[in-house]
Amino acid sequence: MADLKYLELLAKDYPNLEAASAEIINLNAILALPKGTEYFLSDLHGEHEAFIHMLKSASGTIRMKIDEHYGGILSEQDRDDLAALIYNPQAELKRRHKSEADFNKWCTTVIYRLITICQSVSTKYTRSKVRKRLPGNLAYAMDELLHADDEANKNHYYEAIISSIIECGIADRFIVAMAEAISDLAVDHLHIIGDIFDRGAHPDQIMDFLMNYHDVDFQWGNHDIVWMGAATGNWACITNILRMNISYNNFDMLEVGYGINLRPLATFAERVYGDDPCEKFMPHILDENIYDPVSPLHAAQMHKAIAIMQFKIEGQRIKAHPEYGMEKRLLLDKLNLKEGTVTVEGKVWPLRDTNFPTVDPEDPYRLTPEEEQVMDSLEASILNSEKLQRHIQFLFSHGALYKKINGNLLYHGCVPMDEQGEFVDVTLGGGTYRGKALMDYLDKQVRAAYFSPDESQEVGRSGDLMWYLWEGSNSPLFGKEKMTTFERLFIADKASHKEPTRPYYKLIRQKEPVQHILREFGLDPNHGKILNGHVPVKIKDGESPIKGGGLLYVIDGGISKAYQKQTGIAGYTFIFNSRFMALAEHKPYTPLQPDGTQTFTSPTLQIVDTLPERMLIIDTDQGAELVEQVNDMKALCDAYRRGLLKQQY
Ligand SMILES: O=P(O)(O)OC[C@H]1O[C@](O)(COP(=O)(O)O)[C@@H](O)[C@@H]1O
Numbered sequence: 001m002a003d004l005k006y007l008e009l010l011a012k013d014y015p016n017l018e019a020a021s022a023e024i025i026n027l028n029a030i031l032a033l034p035k036g037t038e039y040f041l042s043d044l045h046g047e048h049e050a051f052i053h054m055l056k057s058a059s060g061t062i063r064m065k066i067d068e069h070y071g072g073i074l075s076e077q078d079r080d081d082l083a084a085l086i087y088n089p090q091a092e093l094k095r096r097h098k099s100e101a102d103f104n105k106w107c108t109t110v111i112y113r114l115i116t117i118c119q120s121v122s123t124k125y126t127r128s129k130v131r132k133r134l135p136g137n138l139a140y141a142m143d144e145l146l147h148a149d150d151e152a153n154k155n156h157y158y159e160a161i162i163s164s165i166i167e168c169g170i171a172d173r174f175i176v177a178m179a180e181a182i183s184d185l186a187v188d189h190l191h192i193i194g195d196i197f198d199r200g201a202h203p204d205q206i207m208d209f210l211m212n213y214h215d216v217d218f219q220w221g222n223h224d225i226v227w228m229g230a231a232t233g234n235w236a237c238i239t240n241i242l243r244m245n246i247s248y249n250n251f252d253m254l255e256v257g258y259g260i261n262l263r264p265l266a267t268f269a270e271r272v273y274g275d276d277p278c279e280k281f282m283p284h285i286l287d288e289n290i291y292d293p294v295s296p297l298h299a300a301q302m303h304k305a306i307a308i309m310q311f312k313i314e315g316q317r318i319k320a321h322p323e324y325g326m327e328k329r330l331l332l333d334k335l336n337l338k339e340g341t342v343t344v345e346g347k348v349w350p351l352r353d354t355n356f357p358t359v360d361p362e363d364p365y366r367l368t369p370e371e372e373q374v375m376d377s378l379e380a381s382i383l384n385s386e387k388l389q390r391h392i393q394f395l396f397s398h399g400a401l402y403k404k405i406n407g408n409l410l411y412h413g414c415v416p417m418d419e420q421g422e423f424v425d426v427t428l429g430g431g432t433y434r435g436k437a438l439m440d441y442l443d444k445q446v447r448a449a450y451f452s453p454d455e456s457q458e459v460g461r462s463g464d465l466m467w468y469l470w471e472g473s474n475s476p477l478f479g480k481e482k483m484t485t486f487e488r489l490f491i492a493d494k495a496s497h498k499e500p501t502r503p504y505y506k507l508i509r510q511k512e513p514v515q516h517i518l519r520e521f522g523l524d525p526n527h528g529k530i531l532n533g534h535v536p537v538k539i540k541d542g543e544s545p546i547k548g549g550g551l552l553y554v555i556d557g558g559i560s561k562a563y564q565k566q567t568g569i570a571g572y573t574f575i576f577n578s579r580f581m582a583l584a585e586h587k588p589y590t591p592l593q594p595d596g597t598q599t600f601t602s603p604t605l606q607i608v609d610t611l612p613e614r615m616l617i618i619d620t621d622q623g624a625e626l627v628e629q630v631n632d633m634k635a636l637c638d639a640y641r642r643g644l645l646k647q648q649y
């Protein structure tokens with residue numbers, strides 16, 4: 001029986017037998033409901049519009065519901081329009097205000113339709129859960145519309161409510177709220193398997209969106225961890241995030257979104273690299289900046305300036321951490337500027353750029369005093385960016401290096417393994433770890449680096465581990481032997497750019513190593529699956545996201561615009577509902593057109609596992625917690641009955 005002290009605490013919320021019994025009945029009702037739908041997405045890479053659309057459309061599920069209810073009744077065009085209204089209500093309303101002769105009549109029609117779809121997405125929930133997801137003042141009217149079931153009087157009742165919504169002039173707000181509630185209810189839990197940041201324009205807007213989302217968790221990716229490291233003030237991480245985002249022209253996000261002041265870097269770059277054409281440093285332009293346009297040449301100069309600082313600072317960290325085993329990445333001391341070459345792992349390569357005005361051959365990893373100043377100011381900007389720090393703290397509070405949920409295992413990159421499929425021993429911080437223990441150790445250290453950094457050291461030093469996780473060869477987030485940023489920028493021959501992947505990626509083609517990993521994490525390979533991100537799946541080359549004989553799914557299908565040429569599609573979502581597990585394969589996202597129209601292509605759904613019977617909440621991890629609560633409440637009832645605790649009325 002539960003401890004009496006604990007029961008006394010429970011008694012504060014459930015002061016008598018009736019209250020405690022009512023809670024048991026509620027909990028048992030929840031346990032008997034079907035499991036909510038889990039969505040798994042990864043590698044968002046700053047593509048906020050495409051991501052938000054995927055979520056709002058519940059990866060095609062909403063369109064399926066529309067077809068289910070209106071297939072034989074409405075034309076394809078009307079069903080498309082209803083879908084468009086749910087995905088982006090503001091844009092569709094704007095368009096309808098212009099195009100509809102009788103706007104109120106249109107509102108009446110669509111409110112009816114929205115009610116039907118909303119009923120359909122809320123069948124799996126208790127009425128109280130649905131009510132909690134409805135917005136403030138409008139919740140009462142919505143709740144009534146959703147649950148009016150007196151057949152005889154229903155139409156009259158609906159009409160009365162809808163016409164007063166229109167008379168009060170709040171139809172637009174009501175429609176937006178209804179559309180948002182539908183999208184919201186269609187997804188019960190959202191798992192983001194890493195890489196929110198870098199390449200695309202607005203990871204900041206993705207984070208803002210997710211911070212208001214009802215239920216989300218993260219498994220950190222290499223691109224997230226390097227931002228988390230930067231947020232500790234770690235210079236190696238700071239130079240990496242700035243280099244990547246300057247190279248993708250993301251100035252609006254850096255300066256306007258996060259308030260990072262790039263002026264000291266900009267003036268420094270202009271002065272030192274002003275005469276340098278910086279050809280290989282020209283930014284990729286996927287989206288133009290709206291508020292902070294920077295000319296491509298100027299961006300290229302900043303890109304080169306920060307890249308050189310990165311190579312110097314990384315060199316210092318490599319030397320400070322022999323345990324990282326990254327000496328082969330020390331390249332600035334292998335430059336031969338007279339000959340115009342660099343030696344990488346014993347091989348001599350011609351350089352395509354020999355202008356290194358700030359590198360002192362005697363001490364190539366030392367920053368010049370001006371570079372130091374630039375770094376000081378960038379560090380201050382990042383440490384003082386309230387928005388960035390808030391986003392990073394959210395990644396900590398809702399994220400981890402991996403997650404076990406409902407029998408499945410989720411992580412971004414890999415679990416370090418050797419060619420034979422054994423977990424690799426990794427020695428860090430004086431201890432040696434492998435497999436699950438390695439993941440647990442790293443998770444703990446990463447949290448310590450941010451929340452309780454070693455105060456005997458300079459600011460940001462504890463974040464060195466995050467930099468290692470970004471590009472170290474035994475990092476479970478990176479999974480490659482090396483990151484060849486220097487070679488990509490300075491050597492023309494593509495043979496030098498190769499970044500060989502670790503044995504894990506070959507092993508997961510087979511079933512056995514995947515079973516081995518599941519067992520290592522205490523999961524049952526007969527039911528559990530691994531959800532993995534990180535590696536873009538090249539569909540157009542015939543590659544499949546399904547690995548390990550159906551036990552592992554790589555769901556980085558490349559929502560990242562930068563990678564769509566290579567993959568041929570625009571991303572995957574993995575869906576786990578009460579009946580099946582499925583992969584949704586998405587087509588590239590088409591943005592809203594100036595005339596207010598937008599074309600949506602529904603994803604292709606492939607069911608990969610059908611459950612023998614409908615899965616209920618009682619069969620989930622959350623169910624196990626609720627069962628425990630029921631047991632505690634039973635103990636409380638028992639204590640009341642036996643007079644061990646006094647009842648209050
Ligand atoms: O294509 P880009 O944007 O230049 O980035 C290339 C770099 O990104 C990486 O692939 C890491 O990013 P991912 O985690 O998205 O794979 C590095 O290994 C590579 O050096």
Ligand SMILES: [Mn+2]
Nearest residue numbers: 195221222534
């Ligand atoms: Mn990644």
